[in-house]
Amino acid sequence: MKRRSHFFLYSIVLFPVVLAFYFAARYSFGFLNIPSIQQGGQHWKAVLQDGSFWASLGFSAGVAIASVGMAVLLGAIFAFISYRGRSNEKLAFVWYSAMIFPPVVAAWLGFQWLGQSGWISRFLFQWGLIQGPADFPAWVLGNSPWALILIHGCLITPFFTLYFFDLYRSLQLNELLQMSQNFGMSVAQFFRYGGLQLLGRKTLPLMGLYTILIMGSYEIPLIVGGVYPKMLSVYIVDKLQKFDLANIPQAYVVTVIYFLVAATIILIVTRWVRQFKMQRL
Amino acid sequence: MRRYLTTVSLSLMLLTLFLGLCVSALGLGLSYPSLWPREWDFSFLSEIGSRGQLFSSFASSLWIACAVAIASTTSAFAVRLISFYSQPEQRLQLFIFYLPYLIAPVVLAVALQILFLRLGWAGTYTAIIMGQICITLPYAIILQDGIWGQSLRSIVQMGLNFGLSSFQILRCIIWPAARGLLILSTIQTFLISWFDFALVQFLGMGRVRTLTLSLYTAVLESDLQQASFAAIAIILPGFLLMLLFYRIFIQKATSI
Amino acid sequence: MNHLEVRGVGKTFGKEAVLKGIHFELPFGKSLAILGPSGVGKSTLLKILCGMEEADTGRILLNGNPVENWPIAKRKMIYLHQHPVLLPHLNVAQNILFSLKATEWPEAKKQDQLHYWLEQTGLKGHESKLPNQLSGGQKQRVALARAMIFEPEIILMDEPFHALDHYLKEQLMEELKALFLREKMSSIIVTHDPQEALKWADHFAWLSEEGLVQYKDQEAFIADPKTGVHRQINFWNQYQKS
Numbered sequence: 001m002k003r004r005s006h007f008f009l010y011s012i013v014l015f016p017v018v019l020a021f022y023f024a025a026r027y028s029f030g031f032l033n034i035p036s037i038q039q040g041g042q043h044w045k046a047v048l049q050d051g052s053f054w055a056s057l058g059f060s061a062g063v064a065i066a067s068v069g070m071a072v073l074l075g076a077i078f079a080f081i082s083y084r085g086r087s088n089e090k091l092a093f094v095w096y097s098a099m100i101f102p103p104v105v106a107a108w109l110g111f112q113w114l115g116q117s118g119w120i121s122r123f124l125f126q127w128g129l130i131q132g133p134a135d136f137p138a139w140v141l142g143n144s145p146w147a148l149i150l151i152h153g154c155l156i157t158p159f160f161t162l163y164f165f166d167l168y169r170s171l172q173l174n175e176l177l178q179m180s181q182n183f184g185m186s187v188a189q190f191f192r193y194g195g196l197q198l199l200g201r202k203t204l205p206l207m208g209l210y211t212i213l214i215m216g217s218y219e220i221p222l223i224v225g226g227v228y229p230k231m232l233s234v235y236i237v238d239k240l241q242k243f244d245l246a247n248i249p250q251a252y253v254v255t256v257i258y259f260l261v262a263a264t265i266i267l268i269v270t271r272w273v274r275q276f277k278m279q280r281l
Numbered sequence: 282m283r284r285y286l287t288t289v290s291l292s293l294m295l296l297t298l299f300l301g302l303c304v305s306a307l308g309l310g311l312s313y314p315s316l317w318p319r320e321w322d323f324s325f326l327s328e329i330g331s332r333g334q335l336f337s338s339f340a341s342s343l344w345i346a347c348a349v350a351i352a353s354t355t356s357a358f359a360v361r362l363i364s365f366y367s368q369p370e371q372r373l374q375l376f377i378f379y380l381p382y383l384i385a386p387v388v389l390a391v392a393l394q395i396l397f398l399r400l401g402w403a404g405t406y407t408a409i410i411m412g413q414i415c416i417t418l419p420y421a422i423i424l425q426d427g428i429w430g431q432s433l434r435s436i437v438q439m440g441l442n443f444g445l446s447s448f449q450i451l452r453c454i455i456w457p458a459a460r461g462l463l464i465l466s467t468i469q470t471f472l473i474s475w476f477d478f479a480l481v482q483f484l485g486m487g488r489v490r491t492l493t494l495s496l497y498t499a500v501l502e503s504d505l506q507q508a509s510f511a512a513i514a515i516i517l518p519g520f521l522l523m524l525l526f527y528r529i530f531i532q533k534a535t536s537i
Numbered sequence: 538m539n540h541l542e543v544r545g546v547g548k549t550f551g552k553e554a555v556l557k558g559i560h561f562e563l564p565f566g567k568s569l570a571i572l573g574p575s576g577v578g579k580s581t582l583l584k585i586l587c588g589m590e591e592a593d594t595g596r597i598l599l600n601g602n603p604v605e606n607w608p609i610a611k612r613k614m615i616y617l618h619q620h621p622v623l624l625p626h627l628n629v630a631q632n633i634l635f636s637l638k639a640t641e642w643p644e645a646k647k648q649d650q651l652h653y654w655l656e657q658t659g660l661k662g663h664e665s666k667l668p669n670q671l672s673g674g675q676k677q678r679v680a681l682a683r684a685m686i687f688e689p690e691i692i693l694m695d696e697p698f699h700a701l702d703h704y705l706k707e708q709l710m711e712e713l714k715a716l717f718l719r720e721k722m723s724s725i726i727v728t729h730d731p732q733e734a735l736k737w738a739d740h741f742a743w744l745s746e747e748g749l750v751q752y753k754d755q756e757a758f759i760a761d762p763k764t765g766v767h768r769q770i771n772f773w774n775q776y777q778k779s
Contacts, residue, residue: 010377012356012360013377013378013380013422014377014380016381016411017380017381017384019396020392020395020415021392023395024391024392027395078287081283081287082283082284082287088284088288091284091287091291093523094288094291094292094295095291096523097295097520097523098291100472100519100520100523101516102478102493102515102516103476104478104493104496104497104515105496105512108496108500108508108509108512109298109301109302109512111500112302112305113298113301117313119301119316121314122313122316123316125314126314133314171625172622175622176622176624178589178616178622179616179622180635180638181589181609181610182589182610182615183635183636183637183639184609184610185610185638189638193635194624194626194627194635194638197626198624198625198626201626212384213385215385216384216385216387217385218385218386218478218479219478219479219493219497223497223500233385233387233479236388237387237391240391251391252391252392258388262385266379266380269379270379
């Protein structure tokens with residue numbers, strides 16, 4: 001009974017994913033029922049030898065790591081500034097409200113505020129700090145990652161802030177700080193000698209998961225991203241929608257690679273979660 | 282004092298973003314470097330149905346999100362109820378439940394598109410709903426995990442000890458314990474669907490138009506007004522849901 | 538000269554006066570037990586002494602020096618929380634050494650002291666265990682070893698034995714009392730339990746909303762009906778008779 005119910009539970013969740021992966025894998029080897037597309041491993045070779053794929057992979061990973069790093073740092077600081085060990089419903093509500101902006105709206109807001117003719121550029125012009133839109137950096141639709149990092153980072157900072165509030169409470173951070181102050185340590189020393197390590201162990205699995213999420217981000221790079229390098233999701237869609245049919249299997253090659261990278265990171269993260277749970281961390 | 286300042290600053294920031302949207306939605310003559318519109322245009326409000334098909338997009342988004350929310354929440358509840366007494370290996374379970382939720386929607390959409398093309402569902406509401414459920418179902422299962430703890434198990438055993446039937450246990454023990462999280466699960470899965478873009482774009486194949494697609498189309502057409510209106514229409518329901526179910530959301534964050 | 542003298546200490550939270558005109562003395566190497574009903578400010582008083590809270594009025598004299606304006610670290614009065622506050626990712630040895638992070642002791646001295654206090658608190662052999670592998674009593678010992686290795690002036694204990702079962706409590710109290718006597722360590726313990734107070738302390742005080750009363754000796758403490766000792770004695774006498 002136990003085994004059957006496990007199987008039932010897992011199959012409900014995994015079936016569409018496994019099926020989707022099966023078709024993607026098949027198509028990545030050219031089994032598309034399109035005569036002009038050759039079947040075999042040459043599509044994989046083409047992708048792995050394509051510099052733009054590696055640029056895209058590296059760019060996506062870089063943006064993801066920077067965004068998560070920014071959000072974790074800001075979230076930890078915001079939570080620490082406001083943390084008092086007692087609840088505050090108004091502050092909680094405001095942070096939750098900050099989470100109702102979805103990626104597509106965040107992208108549009110990024111476009112409106114960070115663009116060369118956006119609100120920030122207009123304010124700077126009015127204050128005489130720039131002479132025109134061309135003087136404002138081309139973050140939006142340009143090739144730099146800054147708009148992408150800023151928008152992604154701002155999007156997930158509220159989540160990490162709420163997460164750190166909860167973490168500080170469960171770790172009894174107030175008591176830990178008082179204890180270390182009792183022994184002559186400053187707040188900075190407490191974090192240096194033990195606090196950072198403790199918070200890091202707790203937060204690392206979540207950081208891994210959010211890195212995958214942002215690597216696979218689509219709406220934001222689609223609306224504000226540049227031409228080269230593209231983030232992975234946009235790269236995949238580009239390959240799919242181009243006129244050259246030979247690009248279609250390549251899109252599925254990248255899809256399969258992405259599946260494998262994400263699955264590997266999730267395996268590592270679940271190992272950490274289990275390891276830290278055993279240590280009751 | 283610090284908390285008060287944080288609350289006020291954050292609220293002002295969010296309000297500023299929202300006001301920016303309102304100004305671009307209702308203002309005319311916002312060419313660079315103006316900070317304020319030349320005049321206000323409220324005619325968009327009356328044209329909302331025809332221009333940019335915003336009203337029909339809103340209705341599509343609503344119908345899809347409701348279907349996905351109800352289907353995922355009830356399925357997750359049913360699935361966990363069935364396996365309530367089994368204790369699957371934790372790490373494997375964690376891995377399996379996280380996998381679909383974390384694989385990028387566009388990657389999943391691209392892969393599912395093939396499947397739905399073969400099934401003849403591509404371009405229909407069914408494809409979008411089924412595709413979104415692939416993401417929201419494991420999410421709902423993870424979210425509802427808080428219901429199925431040892432304490433509930435003990436209370437159910439107590440109920441069985443007193444001779445309660447399965448239906449009575451479900452009605453008198455499990456349902457009251459699960460109600461709060463089920464509402465939260467419904468809201469969260471509704472919002473995941475409401476905010477979705479990639480799955481709608483690929484599985485809808487241009488035949489289904491939701492608010493998120495309307496926003497994107499407006500951006501491509503450089504229609505500032507429509508894009509801003511669509512953005513407002515996307516975020517307002519989420520905010521209203523939070524206000525309506527304030528208690529349930531705040532219970533999840535009472536540590537702040 | 539007393540080790541610690543408290544004169545006229547008061548504390549208000551908002552409009553509520555939690556502590557008013559607190560006076561007491563603690564001689565060197567002795568232990569003071571403070572009892573009283575819940576919510577009268579016993580924990581607040583300990584936190585004021587070590588510097589975690591600031592008194593609104595009054596003086597605190599440590600070795601004759603006024604310390605009410607001294608920072609926490611300088612006072613060297615170590616507060617032991619009700620529940621031992623250990624860093625969950627550090628083992629026993631690392632948790633004990635944590636208190637020395639801000640000191641400038643050479644490594645050799647730290648290790649010597651570590652081994653000494655592991656021995657004294659009965660933790661030898663448990664050095665590499667993590668907090669989740671320890672019992673409640675062992676966690677208390679770690680917190681205490683961490684405090685003792687710091688060479689404090691006074692140890693302030695806030696209901697340190699309340700979470701332990703009767704037998705463990707008795708055992709731990711005996712061991713720690715012997716340790717404190719050996720080391721001539723002054724301590725203040727806050728407790729609800731008059732038995733605990735009688736077993737542990739040399740001096741006694743009762744804190745209530747009206748203020749703090751320090752008894753001149755054990756007999757005066759036992760005789761005061763507020764403390765509940767007489768009630769317990771009568772109960773057991775009646776029980777024995779029946």
